[in-house]
Amino acid sequence: MTVPILEAKAITKRFGGVTAVNAASLTVGKGQIVGLIGPNGSGKSTMVNLVTGEMTPDEGQFLFNGHDITAQPSYRRARLGMARSFQLLRLFSSLSVEDNLVLANHMRMQSSLTASILDRAAAREEEAAARKRARELLAWFDLQEFASRPVTALSIGQQRMVELARGMMSEPTLFVLDEPAAGLSPPNVDRLIQLIRRMRDEFGMSILLVEHVMRVVRDLCDHVVVLDSGEKIAEGEPEAVVKDPVVVEAYIGTGWKRRAQG
Ligand SMILES: Nc1ncnc2c1ncn2[C@@H]1O[C@H](COP(=O)(O)OP(=O)(O)O)[C@@H](O)[C@H]1O
Ligand SMILES: [Mg+2]
Known part of the structure; x- marks a missing residue:
């Protein structure tokens, strides 16, 4: 494990009666590309909003380069070196x-x-x-x-x-990408994969990548964290994680297994 740039420690976020993220932890090492996957509604976008400071967790702690940033608003986190992209473009x-x-x-x-x-x-x-x-x-x-x-x-x-x-x-030193491949044609997905890899290699950037397109996750990620109903159910190398029976079970009926293998 490299030196961590981002540590999310036992993060919980509730919306009324819904626990969108439930005591979930993840670490992004310096220069790593870490994938965050899970079925629809599993808490991925909420976790992104918590990481970048658009939302505040009910419980848990965020460390950025070892410093507690849990109470820092998003503009401060941006100044410390975080950037994000949005699933729906905001240009x-x-x-x-x-x-x-x-x-x-x-x-x-x-x-x-x-x-x-x-x-x-x-x-x-x-x-x-x-x-x-x-x-x-x-x-x-x-x-x-x-x-x-x-x-x-x-x-x-x-x-x-x-x-x-x-x-x-x-x-930025940490770029949080929320579904960058959404709506892209296969050749554009290939270009995107190359570009994200070069962003890491040439700028030394660390990346937290939420993605549904499994090819992107498998090609790029050093490490993958899987959420289901807000809880972390698995993590590890992409190839092992997508075959993990617990992960496959979580996705049954969502069509993900077919996509993961295709
Ligand atoms: N602003 C919000 N207010 C109320 N419920 C929310 C809000 N954002 C997300 N949720 C709920 O939290 C859960 C996780 O949602 P989300 O983080 O968007 O999942 P994902 O990005 O994995 O599809 C869902 O049940 C969703 O309905
Ligand atoms: Mg989402």
């Missing part, structure tokens, strides 16, 4: 691809932006740096030709890449 449809990335930077730098109203030179400098980084990232994702196009002119597959590029504007 600004009226803006160009490049402006979506630059705006993400402004939203993250809110406090400095306020300060910079008093200091136009600093504001211009910050914007120039953000534009430079946006262009570099768009080139890295092979999207440079779309930089000035409205984001809606791109295919869903390309928009997903823009979403990843946007997350990387903040130079």
Whole structure:
């Protein structure tokens, strides 16, 4: 096991009578890609929201680089090095691809932006740096030709890449991806797998990956955690986990077994 970047310790989250996450623990090591899988309603998105600080757990503790961040709101966690992507894309449809990335930077730098109203030179400098980084990232994702196009002119597959590029504007050390392969065609799934692997290899990023497409999980993940009704029912190497009878049982009737083997 490498040095942990993220530790979720016995996390519980209830919504009224529903225990969405029940004393679940997981660890992401530095430079690791950890998969989080489970049937619909098993608590994956809730766990993502708890990790990134959009929700607060009822019980349990989160450590980031060994520091307790349980009480930190999401913007603080973002500043500490966390980024996330959303299952349903949250891009600004009226803006160009490049402006979506630059705006993400402004939203993250809110406090400095306020300060910079008093200091136009600093504001211009910050914007120039953000534009430079946006262009570099768009080139890295092979999207440079779309930089000035409205984001809606791109295919869903390309928009997903823009979403990843946007997350990387903040130079995160932990990127939490919620179903990045949703709605992608098989060739685009292949591209996505390669890109996520390169994000880890070239930027040394750690990744927590919620994913339904089993090929993505098997190809990318060093370690997989399985939730069922909010509880962790299995974890380990992907090949072993998808064959685990407890895991197969949890998925029976969901069509997952067929997909896992296909
Ligand atoms: N904001 C919420 N309010 C009430 N119940 C919720 C909320 N979010 C999720 N749940 C419930 O918590 C459980 C886990 O949901 P979720 O985390 O979305 O699962 P998954 O992402 O694995 O499909 C489900 O029973 C769901 O209905
Ligand atoms: Mg979900």
